Amino acid sequence: RFSTHSPVNLHVYDWLGNHTGLTFDDNIELGIPDSNFIQVGDSTFVFVPEQAGYRVTIDSYATGEFDFRVRTLTNGQVQQSVAYNDIPIDNSNLGAEFDFTDINNMGSLDVDRNGDGIADAGYNSDASWVPYNATIQSTIDDMERIYLLGWITGEVKVSLEVLLKASLPTSA
Numbered sequence: 001r002f003s004t005h006s007p008v009n010l011h012v013y014d015w016l017g018n019h020t021g022l023t024f025d026d027n028i029e030l031g032i033p034d035s036n037f038i039q040v041g042d043s044t045f046v047f048v049p050e051q052a053g054y055r056v057t058i059d060s061y062a063t064g065e066f067d068f069r070v071r072t073l074t075n076g077q078v079q080q081s082v083a084y085n086d087i088p089i090d091n092s093n094l095g096a097e098f099d100f101t102d103i104n105n106m107g108s109l110d111v112d113r114n115g116d117g118i119a120d121a122g123y124n125s126d127a128s129w130v131p132y133n134a135t136i137q138s139t140i141d142d143m144e145r146i147y148l149l150g151w152i153t154g155e156v157k158v159s160l161e162v163l164l165k166a167s168l169p170t171s172a
Contacts, residue, residue, distance in 0.1 A: 001056075001070070003044060003065065005066060006042050006045070006065060006067065007019065007063070007064055007092075008042075008059060008066045008089070008094075008096075010046055012032065012048055013032075013054065014032045014053060014069075020035040021046060029065075030033070031159065034048075053101065054099075054100040055097065055100070056068075056099075058094075058096040058097075059094070059096075060091075060092050062092055062130055063090060064089050065086050069081065069083045070082045070083075070102050078127075080104075084123050089113060091114050092114060097109075098110070105129030108123060108129075109122065111123055120132055136165070139164060143161065144157070
């Protein structure tokens with residue numbers, strides 16, 4: 001079972017390209033054989049048969065943060081579970097992709113934070129993340145996020161921003 005929690009849409013594709021999730025006009029599509037889709041508030045659950053080879057895509061419709069979970073079930077009971085928690089949504093155009101082969105070999109959740117079609121960071125289930133295309137602006141955006149979380153003071157944030165901006169090359 002794949003699930004998301006918070007303001008995002010969840011789409012699952014099998015290796016043949018069959019889709020289970022919401023369509024562009026908000027209808028439920030159950031294209032993967034023996035799949036099911038349930039949405040309760042901002043939580044979405046997609047149940048698919050146990051097999052390797054799923055591609056999961058996530059797109060946001062508001063800002064905030066979201067959780068993505070993968071669980072294996074036997075007779076409705078959770079056997080294994082992996083969670084990617086508190087992924088920030090600073091831009092309502094955020095997109096994410098995840099390739100699932102099996103629950104014992106979980107990779108990163110690739111997140112396009114600004115919606116430009118290029119993954120900016122990989123989030124891991126241990127709550128760590130790796131910036132893919134770090135820039136001075138993306139670093140400043142990250143500092144804004146950690147300031148809002150209360151991890152640094154406004155004075156520290158401003159000081160770091162000044163230092164980063166001073167390192168930008170000047171045009172002649």
